[in-house]
Every structure is written in C-alpha cells, then in structure tokens.
Amino acid sequence: MSRKPKVLCLDLEGTLISNAVSQLPRPFLKEFLDGCEVLFERIAIYTSVPEPSFRKIASLLVSEGVAPAWFQAVEYIEWEGPVKDLAFVGEVAQDEVVLVDDIELVVHPAQRCEWIRVEPFVAPYSASDTELKRVLGELKRRLDVSKPN
Template sequence: MDKLTLALDLEGVLITNAISQIPRPGLMTFLLECEAMFGGDNLCIFTRVDEASFRRIATRLSDNDRAPSWFPEIRYIDWVGEHKDLRFVDDDIESVIIIDDYPPYIKQSQKHRLIQIKQYIDPYSHEPPDETDNELTLVLKKLKQHFD
C-alpha cells in the first residue's frame, strides 16, 4: 500500500478551541498511534487557526505532556479559500485522509477522504468538557482499517 498522509483538524478535533485549548481525552495516545501508523512525515495539521497560534498551542500541549515532543514541529498546511482542499496536502488526494468535525469545510468532491469525528466542545460554562469522550479511540479503530 502506498503511504497515506493523515491531515488533522485542530479545533473541535484535538482540542476544544484555540481560546480554551482543552485537549481532548486520549490526545497523547492518539497522536503516538497515528505517528506509528503513518510516520511523522505523513502527519499534518489542516486548520483555520493561523500557524503561529497553532505552534504556540502545540508547544503548550507538548510542554504539559498532553502531546508528543514532536507535535509543535508537525507539518502545517496553509488553508486558502472557502474549503479545505486536500491537494494542498498532496496532489494525489487518494493518498490523504482527513479527520475533521465539520464536513462543510471539506470540498464536496473530496468528502470520501473524510473521517468525521464528533466535535469536542468547551461548554462555555463552569463545567469542564466531557472527560468520558472516546472519539479519538473510535477514530483510531477506523484508521486501523486502512492498514488491514
């Protein structure tokens, strides 16, 4: 099988959002498993959050042992236009899988490359986010199907 690239959205997928930055339960394990499956060179971030802000968030997560030490250096994809175009990741979109919580951001012709995840949200209240959330574990199972 040709090497696949995994594109990850940030907000609502790996963390709540760029303001609260609460990591999703299981984030460290998820990222380490993705690195083992895809290889570090075949992982990237594809988000609306600008690169400088992403790097700060990723460094904070890594410094707090919520993400691997390599996470702040992961490949960043610049998003241009209304939709996430997987051709920014690789000219061959069939070699890209994207994990995102908001399908309308994905080009219609590329939605077959999407693994949708339920949004991880900060309730904007005094209650913490759902620590029983197991979406990253469910997504890992789907990803492993690509390697079976």
C-alpha cells in the same frame, strides 16, 4: 481508497482540542497522536488557526505532556478558500490522504471519501470522551493494519 493513505491531515479546533481560546486537550490526545505516528508516513495539521497560534498551542500541549514532542514541529498545511482541498497537501495523490475533521462544510465535496468525521469536542467537555479512540480504530480499519503485507 485505491491506494494506502500516506498522509494524515488533522483538524485542530473541535477535533484535537476544544478551541484556540480555551485550548483544552481532548481526552486520549497523546495516545491518539502516538498511534497515528505509527500508521502514517506524514502527519499534518490542517486548520484555520494561524500557524503562529497553532505553534504556541502545540508547544503548550507538549509541555503539559498531553501531546508527543514531535507535535510542536508537525507539518502545517497552508490553505485558502472555503474548503480544505487536499490538493494543498501536495506531493501525493488525493486518495493517499486522510482528513480527520469535525465540520463537514469544510471538507471538499469531491473528497468526502477521504474524510473521517469526528464528533465535535464542545462544552460541556467530558473527561470520558473516547472519540479519538474511535477515530484511531477507524484509521486502523481503513489501513487494514491487522493483515500482514
């Protein structure tokens, strides 16, 4: 990336939670979201789950203490089409956005360099899953947070 990413777009199903039906939070979800809040100017949800359903899920995750309070009001990206085009994020260059998602088919082919693949969170759901820790480490590496400005 030629510019430091400003916006983090997060998928919901298979990435942060199991799915919109069972709504099982991925292990280390709160720690991951807290870490992302420190790294990025903007965080947004980029999911196929309709916004009203997402808001209910987010409120439940916050009430259960597995997501930070800000998560229930996090920005929601409206989009259409077969892929998650980063142009829908708006107000930033595409190389200033990072997309975290578990499904390659929904990532715009020309924007794969802005994508971090997460292993899908699927049954059997393991309490020892550390994928969000790995992704947080990858985000820190991409942002090169170890070097002073």
